Every structure is written in structure tokens, then in C-alpha cells.
Amino acid sequence: MASNRSLLVLPGDGIGAEAMAEIRRVIGWLETNRSLSFDLDEDLVGGCSIDAHGVPVTDAVMDKAMAVDAVLLGAVGGPKWDDVDFSIRPEQGLLRLRKEMELFANLRPAVCFEALADASSLKRDVVAGLDIMIVRELTGGVYFGEPRGITDLPDGQRQGVNTQVYTTEEIRRVCRVAFDIAKARDSRVTSAEKANVMESGILWREEAQWVHDNEYQDVELSHMYADNCAMQLVRWPKQFDVIVTDNLFGDILSDAAAMLTGSLGMLPSASLGGTDENGKRKAMYEPVHGSAPDIAGQNKANPIASIMSFAMALRYSFDLGDEADLVEKAVENVLASGYRTGDIMQPGMTDVSTTGMGDAILAALDNLAA
Ligand code: IPM
Ligand code: MG
Numbered sequence: 626m627a628s629n630r631s632l633l634v635l636p637g638d639g640i641g642a643e644a645m646a647e648i649r650r651v652i653g654w655l656e657t658n659r660s661l662s663f664d665l666d667e668d669l670v671g672g673c674s675i676d677a678h679g680v681p682v683t684d685a686v687m688d689k690a691m692a693v694d695a696v697l698l699g700a701v702g703g704p705k706w707d708d709v710d711f712s713i714r715p716e717q718g719l720l721r722l723r724k725e726m727e728l729f730a731n732l733r734p735a736v737c738f739e740a741l742a743d744a745s746s747l748k749r750d751v752v753a754g755l756d757i758m759i760v761r762e763l764t765g766g767v768y769f770g771e772p773r774g775i776t777d778l779p780d781g782q783r784q785g786v787n788t789q790v791y792t793t794e795e796i797r798r799v800c801r802v803a804f805d806i807a808k809a810r811d812s813r814v815t816s817a818e819k820a821n822v823m824e825s826g827i828l829w830r831e832e833a834q835w836v837h838d839n840e841y842q843d844v845e846l847s848h849m850y851a852d853n854c855a856m857q858l859v860r861w862p863k864q865f866d867v868i869v870t871d872n873l874f875g876d877i878l879s880d881a882a883a884m885l886t887g888s889l890g891m892l893p894s895a896s897l898g899g900t901d902e903n904g905k906r907k908a909m910y911e912p913v914h915g916s917a918p919d920i921a922g923q924n925k926a927n928p929i930a931s932i933m934s935f936a937m938a939l940r941y942s943f944d945l946g947d948e949a950d951l952v953e954k955a956v957e958n959v960l961a962s963g964y965r966t967g968d969i970m971q972p973g974m975t976d977v978s979t980t981g982m983g984d985a986i987l988a989a990l991d992n993l994a995a
Contacts, residue, residue: 637699640979644912647928668689695909695942731875733761734893735757735892736756740960747884762795797832800836803869811866829871879913889968894911895910928986964981
């Protein structure tokens with residue numbers, strides 16, 4: 626029987642395939658134990674697509690991505706493709722998916738599980754109980770702005786140009802997502818930009834304030850310069866509830882936030898588009914970590930960021946909040962029982978492989994369901 630829940634799995638490169646294999650096992654568990662069904666298709670993105678087709682994502686894969694309820698992406702890139710032309714780098718596949726699917730809101734929750742409070746490079750009391758959400762604008766700013774490029778100057782030098790550009794509506798729509806999320810949390814949004822240096826930052830600040838004053842007066846809004854925000858994230862991250870920021874600052878701030886949780890291997894993300902007339906929104910889910918070529922294929926990668934990304938898919942694309950809670954609880958229990966992949970390993974804990982972590986999470990799901 627055809628399911629009405631369609632997923633396109635794009636494992637990509639490096640550890641992407643190993644991590645996605647563990648998601649498939651969780652999907653299998655839900656199908657068996659929760660009578661849910663998913664239609665899964667799988668295809669190439671990134672370096673493996675360059676090898677097979679000469680481009681990091683094909684038009685055919687783009688068509689599939691546009692048609693499904695959700696895309697699950699692993700990771701892209703690796704040293705093998707360091708020398709390919711910039712225009713077809715593996716990362717361009719990811720950027721094309723984000724841009725053409727119009728996934729303008731990237732949700733990066735940084736949650737520190739109690740069991741990992743000592744795995745962070747920061748002191749326990751700084752990170753214990755941390756639960757913040759970074760909302761990163763994903764389809765605008767300096768990542769896509771024109772003009773861009775490298776040109777030769779008359780005096781023999783070269784000049785590299787990228788353009789930071791934002792329009793009113795680009796800023797307002799991502800701020801609305803941040804305010805909506807804040808309403809279901811602690812109702813506080815911090816908007817981060819560089820209004821002291823950049824005109825685009827002044828506009829960002831004014832538009833964020835406009836959305837607040839006109840649509841979300843019940844949510845508290847504060848403004849912060851992005852450099853100060855980076856500092857505050859490592860000084861006292863629990864002061865934040867939701868942070869909304871542009872594409873480039875969000876890229877940087879979310880990597881910093883990831884380390885608060887113990888490891889980049891822990892951080893999931895959801896990239897969401899606008900809602901259409903049927904209330905549906907395009908979406909892609911991916912771990913924040915990269916392809917980790919140094920450990921790829923060795924069954925060492927931490928699959929938790931990927932599995933937690935799938936939990937976000939359950940929540941945001943399929944309205945399966947209970948199942949999302951269940952998967953997140955299983956991960957929490959596994960960590961509390963002391964299972965650790967190498968990236969979060971600590972003295973006295975049980976060192977497990979990628980598949981070993983998957984086994985433990987399935988067992989925890991069994992226990993929760995029993
Ligand atoms: C991320 C990554 C990407 C980005 C790269 C792989 C293009 O760092 O998702 O944070 O810069 O957005
Ligand atoms: Mg990044």
C-alpha cells in the first residue's frame with residue numbers, strides 16, 4: 626500500500642551513508658512498532674554525484690526533492706573533490722537544494738543532554754540543561770548575493786567579491802519563524818547582526834523590530850551584535866532562548882553552539898520553506914556536522930545528529946510529535962546508560978561503533994514501547 630509519507634534519502638559523502646543507514650533502522654522500527662509507513666527513495670548528492678554525473682546534484686534529483694514531503698541528507702564533500710571547479714563543488718549541491726526548494730529557515734537546536742554535560746569543553750554548570758534554538762536564514766545573504774566572483778585588476782592584483790544582501794521580506798519571514806518557535810518555548814528572541822558596521826545589519830534590526838511590534842508583541846525581542854553573540858554563547862549560553870540571524874552569522878554561531886552540547890556529532894537541523902495553500906512546507910533534514918572523511922567507512926561516526934534530524938522530520942513534516950519525542954527520549958536514555966561514540970567518549974563509558982549506537986537506540990526504543 627502506498628504511503629502518504631514520502632522521503633528522499635540523500636546520504637551524500639563520507640560518513641553520510643553510515644549515518645543514514647542508522648536512520649533507516651529507526652524508520653524500520655517505527656514501521657514495525659507504530660504501524661507507520663514511509664515511501665523511501667534514495668539518490669546521490671555531493672561528491673558521489675560529481676563522480677557519477679559530473680554535477681553535485683542532477684536535475685532529476687532536484688525534481689524528486691521538490692516532490693517529496695521531506696529530504697533526509699547525510700553530508701557532502703571530502704578531499705577527493707578539493708580540486709574540482711568551484712562551480713561544481715560538492716557543497717554547491719547542498720546550496721542548490723536549499724535555494725531551489727526555498728528552505729529559508731534553518732532550525733538548529735542546541736540541547737545539552739544531562740549525560741553529556743561533562744563532554745563539552747565548557748564547564749558543566751555553563752552547559753548543563755542548555756536548550757537553545759538557532760534560527761538561521763538559509764537562502765539569502767552573502768552565500769547567494771550578487772555580484773560575486775574573482776576578477777583581475779588592471780594593476781595585476783586579483784579581487785574577490787561577495788555581496789551581503791537582504792530584502793525586507795527575506796528578513797521578515799525568517800523572523801516570523803523564530804517568533805513562532807519562541808512562542809512554544811520561553812518566548813524570547815535575540816536577533817543577531819552587525820548593525821554597527823553593515824547597512825544590511827541596520828535593515829535586519831529594523832525589520833526584526835517591525836515584525837515584533839506589528840505581529841509578536843507577546844514575545845520578548847532583543848538585539849545583539851553577532852560578535853558579542855559569539856562571545857555570550859561561550860560565556861553564558863543559557864541566557865538565550867531563540868537566536869535569529871543571517872546565513873553567514875548563523876553558520877558560524879551554530880558551530881559554536883554545537884560544541885556546547887558536547888560534540889558536533891550531536892546537532893541536528895531542519896531546513897523549512899514557506900507553507901503552501903495546503904498547509905504543506907518543503908523541508909530538508911540534515912546533521913550540522915560534515916562528511917568527516919578521516920573516519921568515513923570505519924563504523925566510528927556518531928549517528929545521533931542524523932537520528933535527531935529524523936526526529937525533527939517526524940515533528941515538523943509529519944506531525945508525529947509523539948514519535949519524535951520517543952526517538953529523542955531513546956537517545957537520551959542511551960546516553961544516560963553510558964553508550965558513547967568516539968567523539969563523545971569519556972572515562973568509564975562504553976565505547977560503541979556507529980552500528981553499536983544504532984543497536985542501543987533500537988533497544989531503548991523497544992524498552993520505551995514495552
Ligand atoms: C552548514 C555547512 C554548509 C554551510 C556547507 C557544507 C556549505 O557548513 O550547513 O553549516 O556553510 O552552510
Ligand atoms: Mg556550517
